[in-house]
Amino acid sequence: MDSRTIEILDKLEKTQDEFWNISHQTGNFINMLIKLMKAKNVLELGTSNGYSGLWIADALKTTNGKLTTIEFWEKRQCLAREYFEYCGFSDIVNFKTGQAYDIIKTEIKEMFDLVFIDANKQEYLSFFEVVHPLLNKGGVILADNIISHAKKVEPFVNAISNHKEYQVQILDLPDGLLMAYKV
Ligand SMILES: C[S@@+](CC[C@H](N)C(=O)[O-])C[C@H]1O[C@@H](n2cnc3c(N)ncnc32)[C@H](O)[C@@H]1O
Numbered sequence: 001m002d003s004r005t006i007e008i009l010d011k012l013e014k015t016q017d018e019f020w021n022i023s024h025q026t027g028n029f030i031n032m033l034i035k036l037m038k039a040k041n042v043l044e045l046g047t048s049n050g051y052s053g054l055w056i057a058d059a060l061k062t063t064n065g066k067l068t069t070i071e072f073w074e075k076r077q078c079l080a081r082e083y084f085e086y087c088g089f090s091d092i093v094n095f096k097t098g099q100a101y102d103i104i105k106t107e108i109k110e111m112f113d114l115v116f117i118d119a120n121k122q123e124y125l126s127f128f129e130v131v132h133p134l135l136n137k138g139g140v141i142l143a144d145n146i147i148s149h150a151k152k153v154e155p156f157v158n159a160i161s162n163h164k165e166y167q168v169q170i171l172d173l174p175d176g177l178l179m180a181y182k183v
Contacts, residue, residue: 005058005087012051012083019049019076022118022144023174027055030116030142034059037140039113040066045100045127046119047071050080056116057089068094068112070103070119104130111136117143124156132165139182141166147176 013024022030034042034056040063042056047069056067067089071077077097084093096103100119104127115131117124124143135141141160146153147170157178161168166180 001058002087005054008083008087009051009054012049012054015049016051019051021048021051022055026144026173026175026177027052029171029173029177031055031059033140033142034065034114035062037113038063039140040064041110041112041114042067043104043108043112043115043131043134044069045104045115045117045131047080047095048073048076050077050083052116052118053080053093054083054087054089057084057087057093060092061089065113066092066094068096068108070096070098070100072097072099101126101130104134108134110134113139115139115141117141118145121145121149121152124153125159128156128160135182137182141178141180141182143178143180145175146170146178147172150176 047053053069060067074097077095084090112134113136115135117127160166160180165182167183168180171177171179
């Protein structure tokens with residue numbers, strides 16, 4: 001990992017509660033998974049200040065991939081843009097500002113190898129419905145806060161666990177990370 005990326009990740013770990021970032025362990029796991037899968041095209045729902053996106057972009061540098069990340073809170077996404085630029089990731093990241101569901105439904109036509117869901121917990125089920133057709137076979141959906149927000153994400157967890165096209169496991173990382181493999 002580049003020294004600038006380490007510097008910014010360390011810095012952002014001091015304000016993780018304020019920006020609702022994923023844990024360091026979750027970021028490290030996602031980074032390794034992208035490299036293992038050799039994922040080329042990743043979609044993130046919930047950019048915040050870019051902490052998780054930096055873990056993702058760092059892995060995508062090694063796979064020659066690209067990231068599309070969606071956030072409706074402009075001020076937060078502006079911070080993310082600055083950090084991505086400082087770390088040299090601007091050329092591989094496509095920022096979209098607005099409601100994730102609407103943007104995916106109306107603007108996004110490409111297919112993805114990995115989708116990371118980390119926006120409004122009550123919308124996880126509708127996010128799943130809209131990203132499912134955009135996920136390649138052999139692709140992975142990751143969703144954070146499965147244990148910390150168990151009640152809110154229950155409809156999503158039930159739907160994806162009972163879906164015949166997905167093999168699902170909830171990983172005991174901080175807050176709980178759901179991993180679903182599209183068979
Ligand atoms: C948990 S934080 C994301 C943290 C980020 N993934 C990280 O770990 O650095 C969720 C973010 O999603 C945004 N958000 C929530 N619901 C959204 C929606 N429906 N569309 C777009 N952004 C949304 C919030 O403004 C917030 O910044």
